[in-house]
Amino acid sequence: MPKVKTNRVRYPEGWELIEPTLNELQAKMREAENDPNDNKRKCEALWPVFKIAHQKSRYIFDLYYRRKEISKELYEFCLDQGYADRNLIAKWKKPGYERLCCLRCMQPRDHNFQTTCVCRVPKHLREEKVIECVHCGCRGCASGD
């Protein structure tokens, strides 16, 4: 058999510091994926998945851009390994999207009349105050509130 190249993961320094949190988040995610969706609506069952994905990305984003506690190498490593969502973080860097909940909610192509999800509307401009967006269960991710 030809030699199969495997990619062995080499963890950069600083990994030990963030590894426990990341493991916890992974465990939560697995739980969310496996939980029996008993009394939930069909869309509601998926919400925890989006929520945790957002959390994971947020953690890494914060560490690097806000708190600056990890190196670029480690940051890139996390992104490559799939501990955070690169595209979502790319949005967070833009003004107005700092609190974006998920990528679907701001995609006009996914909605009727080419609009965004209602969770992107600031609360003071909305009519119904309490909403849970149907995609990710977000209650409001506009930057203002």
Add this chain to the structure above:
Amino acid sequence: MAHRLLRDAEADGWERSDFPIICESCLGDSPYVRMTKADYDKECKICTRPFTVFRWRPGRDARYKKSEICQTCSKLKNVCQVCLLDLEYGLPVQVRDTALSINSNDAIPKSDVNREYFAEEHDRRARAGIDYESSYGKVRPNDTILKLQRTTPYYKRNRAHVCSFYVRGQCTRGLECPYRHEMPVTGELSQQNIKDRYYGVNDPVAMKLLNKAGEMPSLEPPEDENIRTLYVGGLDARITEQDLRDHFYAHGEIESIKMVLQRACAFVAYTTREGAEKAAEELANKLVIKGLRLKLLWGRPQAPKPESEISDEARQQAAVAHSGLLPRAVISQQQNQPLQPPGTHDQPPAMPYFNIPPQPQQERAFYPSMDPQRMGALVPAQDGASSGPSGSGDNRSGPEKQHQGQHYAYPGGPPPPQGQFYQQYYPPYGYMPPPPPPYQQYPPYPASMVPPPPSNATNHQHPPPYQSRVPPPPTGTDHQSAYQHRAPPGSNQQHHPPYQSGVPTPSPSAPPPATGEQHHARVPSASGEQAGTSQQMPSSETDQQS
């Protein structure tokens, strides 16, 4: 039709359109509406052919609505694609057809392939420009339908549906739940079927509406020949005396017009009785001044001040008659005036309007709730006072029978016979089949009926029920006793003929509450529903039914 595959858009007969055929209410109150269009998205609920579905939100607090039936079907019946109500009048198909006497049903096949074929043919012809007769444009609206129609859009039907989880107590969505957290309104009207509604058969809402229409009073001249005054109700500040004059002068010489703005009414008095009758006949349900639909009734003799033309004597007589203080014999004499059947009830109904301001003397305005007897309370002073409602219930059957015999033009009023569905059929209202009540009543109530002079039947269809209950003795006593009548059970029977006539009068109180109740009475089927309003009516009616 197993698979609907679009092979050829044109030939297959699948419908495409650019804009839905909808009514104002369904379109909503907002000037900004965003609508999605989906070709061949759903099957028409009637003909099951695919058609273009439009979906939009009719206003801020509305749910999303979408077109339910195809345009072909909606054009066949001239109805809105969403709510299936007529486009011009906002009425259910059954109501519109009955009111305008259109019968479009025969031509439309209702089953299976036949129906689809018909729809497709129709569609094809329409597209080809062949003029099929669309009779809806040519029908002239008659009064009935003008009265029944909905003039303003009704947005309540656009509200969200009731949250079924909430009804079970299990709504976990709480505040963000888009459905209404209210208890659903159940009842006969809740069992509606789209096909029934479309074809105009067996539609509960339509039945209800037709019943209401049937009971609208037709304006017949009152018994008292001296009355030459018409009551005009529902006035507004915009309507001036000159307006009234303009409308009424054509039918006869107007003696006077008195406007009572405080009560939003006016009284138009003619110099001749014929003039008044002519005016009543012509304007009865057509009185619209400055866009405001006004109510027209005959003036009532007893009405105090506002009535200027009624002869004093007539008034006094009526007043006295109703005080319940005269011996029966006298009263019966008074009552032996030619009372005409239908519509004279407008005297009783008119009462509430006229008598409300000046109530005082003789306690005329005796509302049912004022009657201690009604709720079964014991009023020691009066004899036979005991049984309130229940006692009266028994009485009813006896007394009631009498009335049945009389010709009821206003059958709806008192105990509709046997609680059959006829009870819903009030005086023949044009298109309505003339209610057989008078005849029906005869079989069950063979005997005593005929003697009572028809006169009695008339305007006191309401009072009749009451009267019958008035026990023989009481007439003499005060007017409270009129109510006690319930007490003496069977005794009424014998006394009937003589006192029947007498009875109508004894209760001036009877009329007001009667009339008040009358309005209530008519609408619901004669069952305990009316319990709220008056006991007298309902119990009699329930008795009848038994």
